[in-house]
Amino acid sequence: MVTEVQRFTHSPANTLKKWADEPAWGEPLVGFSNGADPLYVFYKRDIGAFYRSPLEFLQSKYPDTAFDAENITVISWVLPQTAATKRDHRKETHFPSERWARSRIFGEEFNNKLRSHMVDFF
Numbered sequence: 001m002v003t004e005v006q007r008f009t010h011s012p013a014n015t016l017k018k019w020a021d022e023p024a025w026g027e028p029l030v031g032f033s034n035g036a037d038p039l040y041v042f043y044k045r046d047i048g049a050f051y052r053s054p055l056e057f058l059q060s061k062y063p064d065t066a067f068d069a070e071n072i073t074v075i076s077w078v079l080p081q082t083a084a085t086k087r088d089h090r091k092e093t094h095f096p097s098e099r100w101a102r103s104r105i106f107g108e109e110f111n112n113k114l115r116s117h118m119v120d121f122f
Contacts, residue, residue, distance in 0.1 A: 001030070001075065001118075001121075002030045004117075004118070004121050005028050005030050005077050005114065005118065006027070006028060006030075008113075008114055008117050008118075009023075009025060009027070009028045009079070009114070013110055013113050013114075014110050015106060015110070016099060016102040016103060016106055016107075017102065017106050018102065022082070022084065022099075023082060024079075024082075024102065024103045024106050024107035024110055025079035025080065025081070025082065025103065025107055025110065026079075026080045026081065026082045026083070027080070028077050028078065028079055028080075029077065029078040029080065030075070030076070030077045031075075031076050031077075032073055032074065032075055032076075033073070033074045033076070034069075034070065034072070034073065034074075035053070035054040035055050035067075035069040035070065035071070035072025035073065035074060036055075036069035036070045036072070037074075040053040040054060040055075041053070053069070054069070054072045054074050055067055055069040055072060058072065075118075077114075079107065079110075079111060079114075081100070081103060082099075082103075084099060085097065085099040085100055085103055088100070
């Protein structure tokens with residue numbers, strides 16, 4: 001799974017659509033947590049009652065299926081800015097750098113493609 005996120009991040013889909021298709025994102029960080037992690041109870045208390053734990057989300061999405069929080073794995077990834085984007089952005093004092101703005105637009109397009117790709121992968 002981690003390898004597939006990394007592989008897809010190295011594909012041509014990860015682009016700022018400028019500068020010879022420079023990537024929008026750097027090397028992804030991928031992590032996992034258990035659906036019964038007490039952190040989800042803290043989130044609900046800290047964020048508000050509207051927050052759904054992984055168990056609550058699955059129960060609402062699939063009401064006729066029984067789930068056990070201990071058997072739920074949450075997969076998360078972070079797509080970090082590239083060194084070039086961070087370098088350019090540090091120079092700005094008022095508006096975002098062009099690379100940052102492009103990563104916001106085209107990078108989110110890529111994130112949508114990555115999500116769809118991972119659904120198909122599973």
